[in-house]
Structure formats: C-alpha cells, structure tokens
Amino acid sequence: ETGVTQSPTHLIKTRGQQVTLRCSSQSGHNTVSWYQQALGQGPQFIFQYYREEENGRGNFPPRFSGLQFPNYSSELNVNALELDDSALYLCASSPSGSARFDEQFFGPGTRLTVL
Amino acid sequence: KQEVTQIPAALSVPEGENLVLNCSFTDSAIYNLQWFRQDPGKGLTSLLLIQSSQREQTSGRLNASLDKSSGRSTLYIAASQPGDSATYLCAVDRGSTLGRLYFGRGTQLTVWP
Numbered sequence: 001e002t003g004v005t006q007s008p009t010h011l012i013k014t015r016g017q018q019v020t021l022r023c024s025s026q027s028g029h030n031t032v033s034w035y036q037q038a039l040g041q042g043p044q045f046i047f048q049y050y051r052e053e054e055n056g057r058g059n060f061p062p063r064f065s066g067l068q069f070p071n072y073s074s075e076l077n078v079n080a081l082e083l084d085d086s087a088l089y090l091c092a093s094s095p096s097g098s099a100r101f102d103e104q105f106f107g108p109g110t111r112l113t114v115l
Numbered sequence: 116k117q118e119v120t121q122i123p124a125a126l127s128v129p130e131g132e133n134l135v136l137n138c139s140f141t142d143s144a145i146y147n148l149q150w151f152r153q154d155p156g157k158g159l160t161s162l163l164l165i166q167s168s169q170r171e172q173t174s175g176r177l178n179a180s181l182d183k184s185s186g187r188s189t190l191y192i193a194a195s196q197p198g199d200s201a202t203y204l205c206a207v208d209r210g211s212t213l214g215r216l217y218f219g220r221g222t223q224l225t226v227w228p
Contacts, residue, residue: 002160031214042119042204042218043159056215090158094214103149104214106159 004107012113021110023091025072032074037088086114117142117209121219134192138205151204195226
C-alpha cells in the first residue's frame with residue numbers, strides 16, 4: 001500500500017463529455033504528478049503540481065487541466081473527451097518539491113473508457 | 116528528448132530461473148532511475164530507486180544496476196517465482212521538471228510453475 005488513493009476505480013463516458021478524476025496523497029506529500037497510460041504503453045507525464053501551482057506539463061492539450069488542494073488531494077479534469085483519452089490515469093506523489101531524489105508513490109489508477 | 120527502451124518486451128520462464136531485464140535511456144543526464152512492478156490493470160509498485168551517484172540497489176531477490184555513462188540499467192531477479200509474474204517498468208527522472216518520469220513500455224514477465 002502506497003497511501004495514495006484514487007477515485008473512481010472505473011469510469012465510462014461518451015465522446016464530448018467532461019470528466020473529473022480524484023487523487024488523495026499521503027499527508028506531507030507536496031508534489032503530485034498525473035500520468036496517462038494507454039493499453040500496452042508506459043505511462044506518459046501529463047503535468048505536475050507543487051503546493052497548488054502547476055510545476056511542469058507534458059505534451060497534452062489545454063483540455064487536460066488540474067487542481068491541487070491544501071489537504072493533499074488533487075483533481076485531473078478532461079474536457080471534450082475523445083476516444084483516444086481512453087486509458088489508465090495514474091497519480092503519483094512525493095514528499096517534497098525537490099523530487100529528484102524522492103521515490104514516487106503511485107495510486108491504483110482510474111480506468112477511463114470513452115465511447 | 117529522453118527515450119526509454121526496455122528489452123525484452125515479454126519473457127516467459129519456468130520457476131526458479133534467474134532473470135535479467137534490460138532498460139536503456141538516451142540522455143545520460145538523469146537524477147535517478149526507478150524500477151516498478153505493475154499487475155494487470157493496476158497501479159505501479161516501486162521496487163528499487165537508484166540515485167545517479169549510485170551503481171546498484173538490492174532488495175531481497177531483486178538487484179538493479181545503473182551505468183549512467185552507457186545509458187543502461189538492468190534488473191536482476193533471482194530464483195523467480197510465479198508470484199513475480201507482472202509487467203516491469205523502468206523510469207528515469209530527467210529533471211527538466213523535477214520528478215517527471217520517463218517510462219519504457221515495460222517487460223511482461225510470466226513465471227510458470
């Protein structure tokens with residue numbers, strides 16, 4: 001158990017809809033990152049938040065957005081869903097902003113299916 | 116751009132064998148390398164973290180080595196067991212965004228009794 005939880009476990013949406021995925025980090029973990037893992041692929045970095053500010057972004061369009069809250073929870077929002085957004089969405093947390101030496105702890109993921 | 120490659124893509128072995136999984140990366144300026152295990156449809160479990168200044172890390176039957184200059188890491192699994200069956204992913208922290216991990220596609224391991 002990593003102490004990182006995600007909800008919901010599974011989600012089915014239709015093209016064009018909006019979705020919010022949630023992550024709860026361990027207490028004291030100021031950094032949270034979100035990854036998208038398509039079937040048969042390695043996870044791809046979406047963005048990272050440190051103390052409620054976006055701290056870096058991967059090659060994802062603006063319809064992917066996020067929020068981080070003071071209580072160590074965070075959200076990933078995706079607007080105008082496309083079929084290719086179907087994937088496992090993972091959040092990862094680490095104890096500090098200087099995450100270069102920190103082990104990252106992943107949640108169990110949310111499986112999103114877009115029909 | 117950092118690219119991570121894992122070989123082989125899949126491996127099927129009988130119980131008891133010693134295994135080597137390979138990971139290579141294109142940019143040697145990394146801060147650390149992490150090996151993960153992923154069970155089907157599940158999240159990632161961290162196995163070993165090697166900082167850039169280290170050469171290897173060991174945990175139980177697992178040993179990971181890192182050669183930054185050649186851009187390679189290996190994960191050695193001793194005396195494999197059916198419970199080791201999973202996908203093994205390596206990831207490097209390049210540091211352009213602190214803590215951003217670049218992943219390979221993984222090696223899918225099956226250990227049969």
